[in-house]
Amino acid sequence: MNAENQRLRGMLSQVSSNYTALQMRLVGLMQQQKNSTAHDSTQEHEKKQENGGATVPRQFLDLGLASEIDDPSNSSSEEKTTSGSPHKKIGRAESPESDSCGPNKIPKLNPSNPVDQSTEATMKKARVSVRARSEAPMISDGCQWRKYGQKMAKGNPCPRAYYRCTMAVGCPVRKQVQRCAEDRTILTTTYEGTHNHPLPPAAMALASTTSAAASMLLSGSMPSPDGLINPNFLARTLLPYSSNMATISASAPFPTVTLDLTHSPNPLQCQRVPPTQYQVPFLVHPQNFASVTNPQMPQVFGQALVNQSKFSGLQSSQNNIEQIQPPLHHQSFTNTLSAATAAITADPNFSAALAAAITSIMGGSRPDSGNATNNTTNVNTSTSNKSSSFMGN
DNA sequence: CGCCTTTGACCTGCGC
DNA sequence: GCGCAGGTCAAAGGCG
Numbered sequence: 001m002n003a004e005n006q007r008l009r010g011m012l013s014q015v016s017s018n019y020t021a022l023q024m025r026l027v028g029l030m031q032q033q034k035n036s037t038a039h040d041s042t043q044e045h046e047k048k049q050e051n052g053g054a055t056v057p058r059q060f061l062d063l064g065l066a067s068e069i070d071d072p073s074n075s076s077s078e079e080k081t082t083s084g085s086p087h088k089k090i091g092r093a094e095s096p097e098s099d100s101c102g103p104n105k106i107p108k109l110n111p112s113n114p115v116d117q118s119t120e121a122t123m124k125k126a127r128v129s130v131r132a133r134s135e136a137p138m139i140s141d142g143c144q145w146r147k148y149g150q151k152m153a154k155g156n157p158c159p160r161a162y163y164r165c166t167m168a169v170g171c172p173v174r175k176q177v178q179r180c181a182e183d184r185t186i187l188t189t190t191y192e193g194t195h196n197h198p199l200p201p202a203a204m205a206l207a208s209t210t211s212a213a214a215s216m217l218l219s220g221s222m223p224s225p226d227g228l229i230n231p232n233f234l235a236r237t238l239l240p241y242s243s244n245m246a247t248i249s250a251s252a253p254f255p256t257v258t259l260d261l262t263h264s265p266n267p268l269q270c271q272r273v274p275p276t277q278y279q280v281p282f283l284v285h286p287q288n289f290a291s292v293t294n295p296q297m298p299q300v301f302g303q304a305l306v307n308q309s310k311f312s313g314l315q316s317s318q319n320n321i322e323q324i325q326p327p328l329h330h331q332s333f334t335n336t337l338s339a340a341t342a343a344i345t346a347d348p349n350f351s352a353a354l355a356a357a358i359t360s361i362m363g364g365s366r367p368d369s370g371n372a373t374n375n376t377t378n379v380n381t382s383t384s385n386k387s388s389s390f391m392g393n
Numbered sequence: 394c395g396c397c398t399t400t401g402a403c404c405t406g407c408g409c
Numbered sequence: 410g411c412g413c414a415g416g417t418c419a420a421a422g423g424c425g
Contacts, residue, residue, distance in 0.1 A: 147399085149418080150400075154414065160416095174416095395425095397423085400420095402417100409410105
């Protein structure tokens, strides 16, 4: 585990350096472009271009603003008030729902950063589902939960239970727990929201999982021409780390990442995956389990997620990921691995931790991804009825 | 007594 | 406008 921890740290360091290098390169390219256009401009325009230090960041800002305007989901009154006129913002701040007690209200947003705002706003609706075999009513994830409701869902004889986090007053995180109709031993836990309080080490892994997975789904590094998540991207991202059957999905009405840790012989059995979901069978590298045991790692990746909202670039992202991918393992080794992980993942607690490891890697390996523009693309993708599915190699 | 679960009522969004 | 389904609220009761 120590060795793997060191390896992951090295990987993270490499990704961070690549991210910085790419950022500098892009800024340089944009500066070059500015200069070239300045040559063709009139003298008046050249005078304006002399404020080059402020010009380039302005372009970044414009990207976020444009996407925010283009995205209907981000044009709600809430978002307009936070980035809009000051008096409206004050009025909202005086309303009883403006504090942190409101569901999924994320306080302390930076009004000067519309990109972060857009990301946060979209994150409110992002969900992360974990499917695991468990006889217990719900998997233990280190947090304290209070049940506030139970409903019978259509098409499932098993009731769906609603829980909210009670570790802090006003914590917006909620989760839904429901058993699979076809296989009652399979427990599906869906997390929504971000904790607004410190978490114990036991809860840190899964908490970062929800944030990481949601960020991955909502970030802009997986676009395709028609707005669908690029399956090749997912496959290339996940394959080197996997050995268990797992599912990444983007399902309506909310963008959802589903981690299927049931290791079912037939991954489609009992899943009832709608056609809008994308499935990626991937193998979990056993060495990556170490990241679960180190509570610092999810925090590190969580910080990377914060940085995601500041930058974007599909090609750069994919190139970086390819650079950090370890070589593929031999088939015999993979088979042995599969048998071992099949037994290991029978433990629901370990499954939760495993989910944390997977999504932490997914979210942390792409620190250069994510801006408001592409968030818009992915949200629209998951809520559309376009049918597309694939199976990774 | 405080915390929790249960459960019917209520709210909201969506499709027709 | 209506019905349906998902989600939430809150009163009532249980439990340690």
